[in-house]
Amino acid sequence: MATSPLFTHFDQIFILLRNWLVGFLPAALRPAAGVVLGVITIVCLFPGLFALTTVFERKGLGRIQNRLGPNRVGPFGFFQPVADGIKSLTKEDIVPFSANAVVHFLAPLSLVVAVFMEFAVLPMGRNMVLVDLNAGLLFFFSMSASTELSVFMAGWSSRNKYSLLGAMRAVAQMISYEVVLLLSSVSVVMIAGSLSLPKIVAAQDSYTGIFPHWYIFTPWGLAGFVMYAIAATAETNRSPFDLPEGESELVAGYHTEYSGFKFALFFLGEYLAMFAISGLGTTLFLGGWSAPFSFLTFVPSWIWFFSKVMLSIFVFIWMRGTLPRLRQDQLMNFAWKFVLPFTLLNLFVTALWRFMGEGWMRWVVCTVILVAAYVLMGRLSMRNEHFGPRRYRYAE
Amino acid sequence: MNALFYLLAAITIGGGLASVLLKHLVHCALATTVAFAGLALLFLQLDAQFTGFAQILVYIGAVAILIVFAILLTRGADLPKDGVFSRTWFVGLVIAAGIFAVLAWAVLESVRALPQHNAVPAVTVRDIGNALVGRYVLPLEIVALLLTAATIGAVIVAMHEKERPKP
Amino acid sequence: MTTPLAGYLLVAALLFAIGIAGALVRRNAILVLIGIELMLNAANLNLIAFWRYGPHPELLTGMMFAIFSIAVAAAEAAVGLGLVISIHRHTNTTDLDKMNRMKG
Numbered sequence: 017m018a019t020s021p022l023f024t025h026f027d028q029i030f031i032l033l034r035n036w037l038v039g040f041l042p043a044a045l046r047p048a049a050g051v052v053l054g055v056i057t058i059v060c061l062f063p064g065l066f067a068l069t070t071v072f073e074r075k076g077l078g079r080i081q082n083r084l085g086p087n088r089v090g091p092f093g094f095f096q097p098v099a100d101g102i103k104s105l106t107k108e109d110i111v112p113f114s115a116n117a118v119v120h121f122l123a124p125l126s127l128v129v130a131v132f133m134e135f136a137v138l139p140m141g142r143n144m145v146l147v148d149l150n151a152g153l154l155f156f157f158s159m160s161a162s163t164e165l166s167v168f169m170a171g172w173s174s175r176n177k178y179s180l181l182g183a184m185r186a187v188a189q190m191i192s193y194e195v196v197l198l199l200s201s202v203s204v205v206m207i208a209g210s211l212s213l214p215k216i217v218a219a220q221d222s223y224t225g226i227f228p229h230w231y232i233f234t235p236w237g238l239a240g241f242v243m244y245a246i247a248a249t250a251e252t253n254r255s256p257f258d259l260p261e262g263e264s265e266l267v268a269g270y271h272t273e274y275s276g277f278k279f280a281l282f283f284l285g286e287y288l289a290m291f292a293i294s295g296l297g298t299t300l301f302l303g304g305w306s307a308p309f310s311f312l313t314f315v316p317s318w319i320w321f322f323s324k325v326m327l328s329i330f331v332f333i334w335m336r337g338t339l340p341r342l343r344q345d346q347l348m349n350f351a352w353k354f355v356l357p358f359t360l361l362n363l364f365v366t367a368l369w370r371f372m373g374e375g376w377m378r379w380v381v382c383t384v385i386l387v388a389a390y391v392l393m394g395r396l397s398m399r400n401e402h403f404g405p406r407r408y409r410y411a412e
Numbered sequence: 413m414n415a416l417f418y419l420l421a422a423i424t425i426g427g428g429l430a431s432v433l434l435k436h437l438v439h440c441a442l443a444t445t446v447a448f449a450g451l452a453l454l455f456l457q458l459d460a461q462f463t464g465f466a467q468i469l470v471y472i473g474a475v476a477i478l479i480v481f482a483i484l485l486t487r488g489a490d491l492p493k494d495g496v497f498s499r500t501w502f503v504g505l506v507i508a509a510g511i512f513a514v515l516a517w518a519v520l521e522s523v524r525a526l527p528q529h530n531a532v533p534a535v536t537v538r539d540i541g542n543a544l545v546g547r548y549v550l551p552l553e554i555v556a557l558l559l560t561a562a563t564i565g566a567v568i569v570a571m572h573e574k575e576r577p578k579p
Numbered sequence: 580m581t582t583p584l585a586g587y588l589l590v591a592a593l594l595f596a597i598g599i600a601g602a603l604v605r606r607n608a609i610l611v612l613i614g615i616e617l618m619l620n621a622a623n624l625n626l627i628a629f630w631r632y633g634p635h636p637e638l639l640t641g642m643m644f645a646i647f648s649i650a651v652a653a654a655e656a657a658v659g660l661g662l663v664i665s666i667h668r669h670t671n672t673t674d675l676d677k678m679n680r681m682k683g
Contacts, residue, residue: 119442151537154465161473165445168480172438184484187477194473211537417582421590428594428617432601437609444613447594451620458587458631463623463645470649475616475656482609482660486667497604498676504603512596519588526584526632533636540646543639551643555650562654570661 027316030057031143054146058135066287067097073333080337107276115273116173123170124274124281130162131285134292139214141305141318152213153205156296157198160251163289164190170282171270182269185344186253186260192351193250193257199359200240200247203366204231204300213296217304226310230303235382236366239390241301243359245331248293250347252286255336259344294328295321354397361389420457424450435496437483445476459532462540587628595621608663608673612656619652 025032038049071094075085086093111120137152139145149155164187171183205211208219222229231237250257261269271282298304302324305317342350365382372378427447431440448471455464498504544552595618602614623645630641667673 119439149461151462151465154462154469154537158465158468158473161469165472165476165480168477169442172480172484180484184481187481191474191477209538414582417586421586424590425593425597428597428601431613431617432597432605432610437607440610440613444616447617448620451594451624454587454590454624455627458627460627460631460642460645463627463642463649466646466649467623470653471616471620475653478656478660479609479613479616482612482664485664486609486673496606498606501604505600507603508596508600511599512592515592515595516589519585519592523583523585526588527634529583530632530636533631535636535639535642539637539639540642543643548643548647551647555647559650559654562658566657566661569658570664 023314023316027142027318029316030141030318051146058146059132062132062135062288062291063284065291066284067101069287069291069329070100070283071096072329073336076330076333077337080334101280104280105277109276109278110273112175112273114175116175119169119173120273121278123166123173124278124285126169127163127166127285128281128288130159130166131288131292133159134289135295137213138292138295139217139299139304140295140321141316144305144318145214148212148214151211153201153211153216153296156213156292157194157201160197160289160293161194163285164194166285167270170274174270174273176273179270179272182260182272186270189250189253189257189260189344189347189351192348193247193355196243196247196351196355196359197251199356199363200244201296201300203236203240203363206363206366207231207370213299213304217299217306220303221306223310228303228306228308228310230301230306232301232303234369235379235386236362236369237301239358239362239365239386241297243355243362244297244301246355248290248297249332249335250351252289252293254290254332256339256342257347258336259341259347290329290332291325294325294332297328298324354393358389358393362386417454417457420450420453423447424454426450438480441476441479441483444479445472448472448476459535462535462537584628584632587624591621591624591628594618594624606674606676608666608675608678609660611675612659612663615659616652616656619648623648 034050034053037053038046041049071086074096075087075093078085086096089095089099111117134156136146137149137155167186167190168183171179171181171186174180204216208216210216210219220228220230227233232241249255253260261271271279274282298321305321307313307315307317307320365385368385369378369382372381424447427443427445427450430443431447434440434443448467452464452467452472455461455467598614598617598621600614601617602611605611605614626641626645626648630636630639630645633641663673666678670678672678
C-alpha cells in the first residue's frame with residue numbers, strides 16, 4: 017500500500033479540509049461543528065448526485081430503448097435537471113379538497129428525513145464516516161423501516177382509491193423484502209464480527225496476492241449479494257418491482273395527488289434511498305472504499321466508494337430498461353417462497369464457512385450446497401409451469 | 413440535558429394523549445407512532461442504543477404498520493354513530509387516574525432512596541450478543557418458539573375460511 | 580445536570596396511565612390494542628431507566644428484559660390484530676359496546 021504523504025493527503029483531503037475549517041472555532045465547539053460540516057456536505061452532495069442520476073437514467077433508458085434521451089437543455093441534455101428543478105419548484109401545489117392536509121403535508125417530509133438519516137452511518141472513505149455507531153447497521157435498517165410508514169401516510173391521506181391501493185401494495189412489498197434484506201446482511205455480520213459499518217469495511221480491506229478479500233468473492237457472499245440486490249430493488253420500488261408506482265397500472269400510485277415540490281421530494285426520496293441502499297450493499301459485500309486490486313490502492317478511497325455506488329445505480333437503470341414488471345402476487349410469492357428460504361440456507365452456509373477453517377474444502381462444500389439448493393428450489397417452484405411451444409388463440 | 417428530557421417527555425406524553433383522544437382512528441395510529449418515536453429517543457438518551465434502534469425498527473417499522481393495516485381492513489375509518497367513547501368512560505378514567513396516583517406517590521415517596529446517576533455503561537453489541545447466547549439463552553429460545561407460534565396463530569386466525577362444499 | 584431517575588419513572592407512570600385510560604375508555608377494539616402497546620412501552624421505559632441508573636449496568640439485565648419485551652409485544656400485537664380482523668369479518672363491527680354476548 018502506498019504510504020507516501022502525497023497519497024495520504026489526497027486520500028484524506030476532505031478530513032483535512034474539515035479539520036482546518038473547524039480549527040477556527042474554540043475547542044468546545046469543534047466536535048459539533050465537525051459534525052455539522054459533515055451533514056452540510058451530505059445534504060449538498062447527494063441531491064447533486066441525484067440530479068446527475070436523473071439525466072443519466074433518462075438518457076440511459078433512452079439508449080436501451082433505441083432512442084435519444086433528453087438532448088435539448090445544455091450539452092447533450094446534461095442541464096435537464098436544472099430545467100426539471102425549476103419546473104418542480106414553480107408548479108402549483110395542489111392539495112385535494114377532501115385530503116387530510118396535515119398528514120398529506122408530513123408524508124414527503126418524513127420520507128426524506130428518514131432517508132437522509134441513513135447516510136449518517138455509511139463509510140464513504142477511509143476515516144470518512146459521519147457517525148461511527150456501534151450498532152450502525154441496525155440504525156440503517158431502522159431508518160429504512162420508517163420510510164414504509166411515510167409511504168402509507170402519503171397513500172392514505174390523498175383520499176384516492178389509486179393512491180391507497182398503490183400505498184398498500186408498496187408497504188406489503190417493502191415489508192416482505194425487508195426481511196430478506198436483514199437476513200442477507202446478517203451473514204456479513206457473522207463473518208465480520210461487528211454491526212459497525214467501518215469495521216465491516218476494514219475486515220474486507222486485505223489482499224491475497226492482488227485479489228481483494230471482498231465478501232462478494234465467496235460463495236455465500238455471492239448468493240447473499242444477489243439476494244440483497246433483489247431485495248434492494250424491491251425496497252426502493254424500482255423495476256421490475258415497481259407495480260406500486262407503475263404508470264400504466266395505477267396512475268402514479270401513492271404519489272398521484274402530489275404536485276410540484278412535494279412530488280419532487282418523493283422523487284428525491286426514492287433516488288436517495290437507492291443511493292443509500294447501494295452504499296450499504298457496497299459496504300457489506302463489495303468492500304466499501306477498498307480498491308479492487310492491490311496495485312490500485314494509490315487511488316483515493318472515496319473515489320472507489322462513489323464509483324461502486326454509481327456502478328450499482330447503473331445496474332439499477334439497466335434492469336429498469338430491460339426487465340418486465342412483476343405482478344404483485346408473483347412478487348410476494350417470489351419473496352416468501354423462494355428468496356427467504358434461500359436466505360436462511362445462505363445463513364447456514366455462512367456458519368459452515370466460518371467454522372470449517374481455511375482451505376479449499378470450505379469453498380467446494382459451500383458452493384455445492386448453494387448450487388444444489390438453488391437448482392432444487394428452482395425446479396420445485398416451477399413444477400406447475402408447463403413450457404412448450406407458444407400456442408396462439410385468434411379472435412373469431 | 414434537562415431541557416432535552418422535557419422536550420422528549422412532552423413529545424411522548426403528547427403522542428400518547430393524542431392517540432387516546434382523537435376521533436379518527438388513523439390519526440390515533442399516527443399519534444401512537446409519534447409516541448413510539450419519542451420513547452426511542454428517550455432510550456437513546458439513556459445510553460441504550462441497541463434498544464432504541466430496535467424500538468424504531470420493531471414498533472415504528474412493524475407494529476405501527478400492523479395497526480394501520482388492521483384499521484383499514486376493519487373499515488375503522490367510518491366514525492361510529494354514538495361517539496367514540498364507551499358508555500362507561502368515566503369509570504375507566506377514574507381507574508387510570510387512580511393507577512397514576514399510586515405510581516406517582518410511590519416514585520415521589522422514594523425519591524431520596526433512588527440511585528442518583530452512574531457513569532455511562534460501556535455496552536457494545538458484542539456484549540449483548542454474548543449475553544443472549546450465554547446467560548439468556550433459555551429466554552431466547554422460548555421467545556423464538558413464541559414468535560413461531562404467534563406467526564402461525566395469527567395467520568390461521570386471520571385467514572379466510574375455505575368454502576365448505578355443499579353436500 | 581443529568582435528569583434524575585424519578586423523572587423517567589414519572590414519564591413511564593404517566594404513559595402507563597394514558598395507556599390504561601385508552602384501553603378502558605374507547606369503543607374501538609383496535610384502540611384497546613394501542614393502549615396495550617403504550618402500556619408495554621411504558622414498562623420498557625421503566626426497565627431501561629432502572630438498568631441505566633442501577634448498580635450493575637454491565638450485567639445487561641434491564642436491557643435484555645426490555646428487548647424480550649419488545650419482541651413479545653410485537654407478537655402479541657400481531658395475534659391481537661388478527662383476532663380483531665377475524666371478529667370484524669364475523670360480526671361486521673369493531674365496537675366493543677356491541678360485543679357483549681358470547682352467542683353468534
